[in-house]
Amino acid sequence: MRRLRPVELDFARSAPLRLAFSARLGAPPATVYAALAEDIEGWARWFTGVARAVPTDGGAGRDVRLTGGTRFLETVLTAQPEALYAYRVDRTNAPGIRALLEEWRLTPDGGGTRLRWTFAADGPGPLRLALLLARPGLGRAFRVSARALDRRLAMANSDS
Secondary structure: OEEOOOOOOOHHHHOOEEEEEEEEEOOOHHHHHHHHHHOHHHHHHHOOOEEEEEEEHHHOEEEEEEOOOOEEEEEEEEEEOOOEEEEEEEEEOOOOOOEEEEEEEEEEEOOEEEEEEEEEEEOOHHHHHHHHHOHHHHHHHHHHHHHHHHHHHHHHHHHO
16 A cells, blocks of 8 residues: 545646546435445445445545455545535555545436536556546446446335
8 A cells, every 4th residue: 555645625626637427316415425425335335346445534534445456545525415525545555546536526406416426636647548548437337336326225215
């Protein structure tokens, strides 16, 4: 594990590489926000590639492991109920990354939620190129994950 450059929220708009994806979910923003920010362990049940996620430091951080063995130790930068959830990666075993931040914006959308995920990164040119080439795969993973989250939230709502 190596330490990455600490970045703040504005990195989502200033990073050398920014990939953004959006999807509409049927659940209201409060429900989607709870799944993102409060049910960290639940990420492994809906986000493609996440093998394990646990909150750390009383919810101020996260320890995320991907199915391929990549690990991220993260700091939550903001948790604004029903609107915004963002975290930066502080330490990782992923090669090449210098800084990484993920931002999740929630906007009310006709009784549901418009969910926008921004993946903001910095690294050497070859890493940025590799991430650009991986954009279609990241987009597909996001769409699959958003659908899985939408189904999960709909099922939980029908059980209530």
